[in-house]
Amino acid sequence: MRVRIERLGEKGFGVAKVGKKRIHVPFTAPGDVVDVRKWHREKRILVAHDYEVVKAAEGRAEPRCPYFGRCGGCVLQHIPYETQIEFKKASLERSLGFEVEVLPSPLTYGHRNRIDIAIATTGIGFRRRGTWWDVIDIDECPVFGGRSREAIAAMKEAIEGLSLERYDIRNNEGFLRYLVLREGKFTGEFMVNVVTAEGRLPEGFEEYFSFADSLYWSVNRTPSDVSFGDAERFWGKPYITERLGDVTYLIHPNSFFQTNSYQAENLVKMVSKLVEGGSVLDLYSGVGTFGVYLAKRGFRVEGIEVNPFAVEMARENVELNGVEATFRVGEDRDVETLRDYDTVVVDPPRAGLHPKLIRRLLRDTPETLVYVSCNPKTLAEDLRALGEAYEVEEAMGLDMFPHTPHVEAVVKLKHKV
Known part of the structure; x- marks a missing residue:
């Protein structure tokens, strides 16, 4: 069935009309002509999985990543x-x-300070x-930058040189599970965290990663497919650091930090x-990024x-910065x-503010509320609820995640007089 892509959908997939249906086609652009052969349902939308672009639209960009169209990380x-930016x-x-x-993000490649690479x-x-299996x-990840090539090559050499077993995701068997890379974009410091199942990491493993400022071995003792675990051992520094303006932050394998350091600097300045x-009350304060x-x-x-652990x-970080x-x-x-605070800063998870907190805000009505959100839908729901006592004074979006459909938002609300 030959169709024409009309627009980009919410997930960043091209959308085509097929009779009364709308089919979402990954990695396509408005104006593309596509032969769609098979599709399936993903939650509430129909997504093509067997298709071919027979005529590409004018004005497409050339993807820098050689794995684009296969890797699920970037869709745009x-x-x-x-x-x-217009789409977001x-x-x-x-x-x-x-x-x-x-x-816009100051950089569109080499901007990510963390990537979680599956070892399978x-x-x-x-x-x-x-797919999940x-x-x-890959040899490198362009959105992370050139140091990913060195770390991935070292991991492959270690696997061959030490006869290490990769993880079988389908059967939940094996040893090596993830290679997590973190880089201080403003400090140049580099961390490698190797996540394994229970077992023994051979002596000499650390020699393959002598270029890293910090090397961790973490153990995930659960069947869950997650890229963190209990820190068993480290070589080099226990932390790396990142700087946003005049503030230095410690980075540990199990601590969260905004993944685009260049845009994170704009974010903290804006807040x-x-x-x-x-x-100021800094709610959902994490490692103190805003606080x-x-x-x-x-x-x-x-x-x-x-x-x-984040606390x-x-x-x-308080002590480090004096x-x-x-x-x-x-x-x-x-x-x-x-009632004791002039401003409350909230940066909740994707689910948004807890209903009890919203009721507390409406009861105590601090003068200013700064809401940082990674989910525009729950942000909109919370703004409607808070509208009983607050009005939006300023709002701004920030592209923290180039080449994905995600967008961060910051909203300043003032108590109604």
Whole structure:
């Protein structure tokens, strides 16, 4: 069946009309002519999995990654970056219901400071789009940068030289599971974290990664397909560092940090400009990305985070930067009062704010609320709920994830007089 791609859908796939159906075709662009042979259902949409582009639209970009079209990591490398920004702007505006600009990423390749590379019997790389078991073998990842080539090559040499067993994802058997790379883009420091099942890592393994500032061996003792585990041993530094402006952050294998350092610098600057008053509550504070940055600028900061390890890291970041801020373990729904703060900064997970927290915000009505969101849909739902007591004063989108459909948003809300 020959179709013409009309537009990009929410997931970044091209959308074509087939009778009364709409078929989503990965890695296609508006104007492409495509022969679609087979499709399947993914949640609520129909997605083609057997198709061929017979006539490409004019104005496509040339993907820099040789694995594009097979690897499931990036779906928009064939779309010019200016068009990607227009797409994200339109998507964000549809969700929020008002006009908002999107700040482009300073870099569109080499911007990611972390990648999780699966080690499987089918390859060392990323999942083929649409599968959970088939891993595409790669030599490097252009969105991470050149140091990925060195680390992947070292991993392959170690496997051959030490006769290490790769993981069989389908049968949940084997030893080597993930190679996680992290790089301080502004410091140049490099971390390699090798995640395995239970077993023994041979002596001499570390010699293959002498170029890394920090090398970790982590063990995932569960059947879950996750790229982290208990840190068993490390060589070199226990942490690497990253800098956002004048603030330094410690990076550990099991700590979360914004994955685009260049845009993260713009993000923390933006949040700091939106904060008002002297006292700030940093909810979902993580390792103190916002809280420590704000404390450096003289705000009185208290952070609350559910993950004890993240709180420990935030406290170390406070000490490292010589600022005054307190961080404690707690849940969003258990915050007793918000009346003591001039501004509340929230950066919740994709599910958005807990209903109890929304009720607390509406009851205590701190003057300013700065909402950082990675999910425009839940952001829109929360803004509607908060509209009872707050109005949007400023909003901005940031492209943290070039070549994907995802977009970050920052909204400043003021208490209605």
